[in-house]
Amino acid sequence: MFIGTKDLTYxxxxxxxxxxxxxxxxxxxxxxxxxxxxxxxxxxxxxxxIQHLNGLLSPTQGKVFFNDQDIGADKKELLFLRRKIGLVFQMPEEQFFSETVFDEVAFAPRNLDLAGEEIAARVNSALALVGLDPDAFKARHPFRLSSGQKRLVAIAAVLSLHPEVLVLDEPTAGLDISARSHLFALLRRLNADEGLTVLVSTHHLDEAAALANRAVVLNRGRLVMCGPAGDVFQNRVKLKDIGLALPPVTGIMDSLCEEGMPVRTDIFDLQSARLEILLLKGRL
Ligand SMILES: Nc1ncnc2c1ncn2[C@@H]1O[C@H](COP(=O)(O)OP(=O)(O)OP(=O)(O)O)[C@@H](O)[C@H]1O
Ligand SMILES: [Mg+2]
Known part of the structure; x- marks a missing residue:
């Protein structure tokens, strides 16, 4: 297993x-x-x-694995692990403490004993990766950015460590719809183009279903489902049972199907619904 848990109790x-x-x-x-x-x-x-996945919390029972290794077994490994598994907290901007965006993003690489130029190069490339022009943003005060820009800085701060896995705890909480789509598009790019493994917790099932290839579902501390995202999102009964409302657009596709229209019902976002309805015109 690349990353995961076994019988984890906390x-x-x-x-x-x-x-x-x-x-x-x-x-x-x-x-x-x-x-x-x-x-x-x-x-x-x-x-x-999420906090177990880079060793911030240690299991009461059970194990956490990264690259087939039990990551709780050796405390010395923890530092190395935190470089490999980057964690972006819920409301990460609450933990900003630097005077400039540069210093905020440079904080972690500075702790790696890297040369000054290497640190600057990492900061520049991390900011560019999240879509913030380094020249325009480096000297800005992190507290005086928009909520969406603050989230991007927090993600850049983690990317500056060159992680293999990016774990984000509700990164779109409190953002408007356009900042949310921008952020999900960034995560898709980091996964597809930069090869990062991504695990993201979210309450927005529409975006989640459109992007993810796997889904992990928890309820009251227990695993309810884990598998290909398509299968998990098809299991409407289980999702409804635990109080996870499906996106309204899924309900519309369901009712079109009930009325005898030959549409797919595994549709969770507006863009896919639009395409499916356009295709339906050709089928009718
Ligand atoms: N520091 C803490 N001390 C005691 N109990 C806690 C603490 N943090 C969380 N809990 C409890 O652990 C359970 C799981 O909380 P957790 O924050 O992991 O849930 P969550 O799925 O992230 O919720 P949300 O969607 O609201 O962020 C809850 O019952 C919560 O009350
Ligand atoms: Mg939470």
Whole structure:
């Protein structure tokens, strides 16, 4: 397995009256090159699972694997691991602490003992990768950017370590629809063109279904499904059971089908629905 968990259980504040089991026996795996979405209702354990993937949290029981290695086994490996598995937190801008975008993105590579030019080169290429012109943004104050630009800086800060896996916890939370599509398009590019394996948690099933090749579904700390995204999103009953509403456009395609129109029902986003309806015109 490239990255994943085996029988992972995590209890917050064990042995106290506040003990809470946030993950219970979760096993899932991703292959190199996957674009995976992690979905589940609020409180289902997505952030807790994500924080295990680069060793920020250690399992109460069970194991976390990267490249077939148990990553909890050797604490010295943790630093190396954090370079390979880049984690973008929920609302990452809350953790900005630098005066300039350059310093924010340079922070992690500076800790790698790299030469000054190499650090500058990494900052420039990370900013360019996320679509921020380095010359225009390097000297800006990170707190004085738009919400969408702040997210891009946070992603650039992680990319400057040249990770193999990018894990993002609800990167589009609080963004408007155009910033959201821009961000998902960036993730698609990082996956397809830069070869990064991507795992992203989201509440936006429409974008998730359109982009991902794998889906991992959690509910109340347990794994409900993990598999090809098409299969997972087809399992409407299970998704509805745990309170995950399908995108409205999927409901429209379902009702067209019920009315006898020969349309596909595995449609989750507007663009695919538009194409399918155009094709229908030819079929009728
Ligand atoms: N620091 C903490 N201390 C105690 N319990 C916690 C802590 N963080 C999370 N939990 C509990 O663990 C469970 C899983 O929380 P988690 O934040 O992983 O869910 P989530 O799926 O990321 O939710 P959301 O979609 O709202 O971000 C919840 O019941 C939550 O109350
Ligand atoms: Mg969360």
């Amino acid at each position: 209890i917050y504040m064990p042995g106290t009256p506040f003990a809470a089991e946030a993950l219970s026996g979760v096993s899932f795996s991703l292959e190199r090159g996957d674009f995976a979405v992690l979905i589940g209702p609020s409180g289902s354990g997505k952030s807790t699972l």
